[in-house]
Amino acid sequence: MSEEHVDLVVLGLGPGGESVATQAARAGMTVVGVDERLVGGECPYYGCIPSKMMVRAAGSLAEAHRVAQLAGSATVAPDLTPVARRIREEATSDWDDTVAVQRLEDAGVTFVRGHGRLAGPGVVEVGDRRFVAGTGVVLNTGTAPAAPPVDGLADTPYWTNREALRATEAPAALVVVGGGAIGAELAQAFARFGTRVSVLEAAPRLLALEEPEASAVVADSFARDGVQVLSGARIRSVTHAEGRFAVAVTDAEGTGLDLSADRLLVAAGRRPNLADIGLDTVGLDPTARSIDTDERMRAGEKLWAVGDITGRGAFTHMSMYQAGIAVRDLTGADGPWASYHAVPRVTYTDPEVGAVGMTEQQARDASLAVRTGLVTALGTRGWIHGPGGEGLVKVVEDTAAGHLVGATAAGPSGGEVLAMLATAVHARVPTAVLREQVLAYPTFHRAVSSALDDLDG
Numbered sequence: 036m037s038e039e040h041v042d043l044v045v046l047g048l049g050p051g052g053e054s055v056a057t058q059a060a061r062a063g064m065t066v067v068g069v070d071e072r073l074v075g076g077e078c079p080y081y082g083c084i085p086s087k088m089m090v091r092a093a094g095s096l097a098e099a100h101r102v103a104q105l106a107g108s109a110t111v112a113p114d115l116t117p118v119a120r121r122i123r124e125e126a127t128s129d130w131d132d133t134v135a136v137q138r139l140e141d142a143g144v145t146f147v148r149g150h151g152r153l154a155g156p157g158v159v160e161v162g163d164r165r166f167v168a169g170t171g172v173v174l175n176t177g178t179a180p181a182a183p184p185v186d187g188l189a190d191t192p193y194w195t196n197r198e199a200l201r202a203t204e205a206p207a208a209l210v211v212v213g214g215g216a217i218g219a220e221l222a223q224a225f226a227r228f229g230t231r232v233s234v235l236e237a238a239p240r241l242l243a244l245e246e247p248e249a250s251a252v253v254a255d256s257f258a259r260d261g262v263q264v265l266s267g268a269r270i271r272s273v274t275h276a277e278g279r280f281a282v283a284v285t286d287a288e289g290t291g292l293d294l295s296a297d298r299l300l301v302a303a304g305r306r307p308n309l310a311d312i313g314l315d316t317v318g319l320d321p322t323a324r325s326i327d328t329d330e331r332m333r334a335g336e337k338l339w340a341v342g343d344i345t346g347r348g349a350f351t352h353m354s355m356y357q358a359g360i361a362v363r364d365l366t367g368a369d370g371p372w373a374s375y376h377a378v379p380r381v382t383y384t385d386p387e388v389g390a391v392g393m394t395e396q397q398a399r400d401a402s403l404a405v406r407t408g409l410v411t412a413l414g415t416r417g418w419i420h421g422p423g424g425e426g427l428v429k430v431v432e433d434t435a436a437g438h439l440v441g442a443t444a445a446g447p448s449g450g451e452v453l454a455m456l457a458t459a460v461h462a463r464v465p466t467a468v469l470r471e472q473v474l475a476y477p478t479f480h481r482a483v484s485s486a487l488d489d490l491d492g
């Protein structure tokens with residue numbers, strides 16, 4: 036085995052790893068970046084970008100259907116071909132990372148394609164190459180789709196996000212297992228392309244990690260799109276024969292149902308890529324769900340970790356944020372170091388659900404003195420918007436501290452309205468100061484001031 040001495044090895048080149056490797060090389064370090072699949076990770080090829088292209092295309096169909104209520108008539112003939120072409124040609128270069136590899140190498144990074152494993156502190160092996168890193172190793176191995184232990188499922192040709200986002204035509208009927216972010220976004224998108232969609236969610240509601248009021252407004256929208264949602268569902272078995280899936284389900288009332296579809300999408304969570312990366316060689320548990328990191332993203336001797344594997348929110352912006360922190364530590368800069376009190380997230384359903392910080396339940400579980408404000412319509416702008424203008428704003432205040440610790444904005448621009456709420460939670464802006472702010476008329480974000488008024492009950 037050949038041995039090569041470098042400053043830094045980045046194992047896994049998702050958005051965070053790619054960013055660490057590039058910045059560290061630009062700062063003058065000798066850097067090796069290792070990935071066994073595509074440089075850039077899940078987000079550009081099978082995640083955020085292609086899924087949002089799909090959501091955008093589906094949204095245009097939904098808007099066209101609203102013309103009848105607003106502006107005349109429009110004939111809509113859904114066809115997945117244009118967005119499938121955009122995903123293949125514009126987003127993923129046909130799932131080819133040549134450009135990303137080139138960008139990395141132009142920055143001075145040595146790229147190695149292959150499965151990497153730690154072999155002690157600061158040491159990574161890839162095939163017959165052994166890299167000894169003087170400064171250390173940054174882990175960014177990310178996640179892969181997880182399949183729930185459902186009888187028969189493993190023997191069927193089910194889709195994960197990776198196959199769904201390579202689809203070139205919309206199936207006639209689709210069963211989606213899981214009503215979290217991936218399941219909800221893709222279920223609604225396919226429904227708008229004419230697919231008959233059923234979502235099977237084990238939890239009592241869609242988007243179970245978000246505020247219940249947000250789940251309800253999304254569920255109403257799904258009903259309008261003709262998506263069947265079975266919450267509290269237990270999937271008993273899945274079989275596949277003659278091109279069709281048969282799914283046996285028990286619904287929340289205990290009634291047995293048999294669903295049939297030509298595709299089945301499993302969007303039931305992710306498993307971290309930690310089992311086979313040699314964590315035991317650095318004293319860490321390879322069966323753990325996540326890697327503990329300190330405020331500088333350090334995870335052990337000569338070891339840093341960033342991205343989904345840190346368990347701090349499986350989002351591209353979190354991976355990039357943590358990458359910036361790790362680079363500051365690696366290059367001897369001052370902080371700011373990691374803080375997770377204002378993690379923002381957006382689920383790109385229609386309505387979009389933007390959220391930051393704690394939900395009401397999380398704030399209560401943290402024993403904070405909580406009061407909440409809620410508006411379930413988006414004021415004058417929501418009314419002007421008409422069809423598709425549904426939404427809400429909910430704010431969660433720590434009354435002892437006098438500032439918001441969490442907030443949710445759902446609506447046509449929920450992710451954009453979120454910006455002002457995210458600033459308020461991040462900077463701990465006193466609620467009294469937020470109330471003094473003048474908000475332009477008639478914007479969607481004016482609903483924030485109504486939600487603040489509602490704090491008083």
Ligand SMILES: Cc1cc2nc3c(=O)[nH]c(=O)nc-3n(C[C@H](O)[C@H](O)[C@H](O)COP(=O)(O)OP(=O)(O)OC[C@H]3O[C@@H](n4cnc5c(N)ncnc54)[C@H](O)[C@@H]3O)c2cc1C
Pocket residue numbers: 046047048049050051052069070071072073074075076077078081082083084086087149150151152175176177178196217308311312341342343344348349350351352353354383
């Ligand atoms: C359908 C979908 C939609 C999403 N939409 C959004 C969104 O709208 N907004 C958002 O913020 N987030 C979204 N996400 C989440 C987002 O994709 C991830 O949070 C993001 O990719 C960050 O992941 P990461 O940096 O941890 O690594 P990943 O992107 O998971 O990349 C990890 C890399 O490590 C490599 N690797 C793993 N193990 C090894 C090994 N042993 N050796 C070599 N290489 C290895 C893998 O090949 C991969 O390239 C979405 C995810 C999915 C699936």
Ligand SMILES: NC(=O)c1ccc[n+]([C@@H]2O[C@H](COP(=O)([O-])OP(=O)(O)OC[C@H]3O[C@@H](n4cnc5c(N)ncnc54)[C@H](O)[C@@H]3O)[C@@H](O)[C@H]2O)c1
Pocket residue numbers: 183184185212213214215216217218220235236237238242243268269270302303304305348349350380381382383
């Ligand atoms: N817009 C975004 O930022 C975005 C979009 C997609 C994904 N993501 C990220 O990717 C991660 C993974 O997304 P995801 O949707 O796969 O996971 P998730 O954990 O958000 O949702 C999975 C859902 O599947 C359900 N489930 C699990 N087993 C089941 C079973 N046997 N039957 C029925 N339901 C079952 C769970 O109750 C849960 O609601 C998320 O945590 C999110 O951070 C982000």
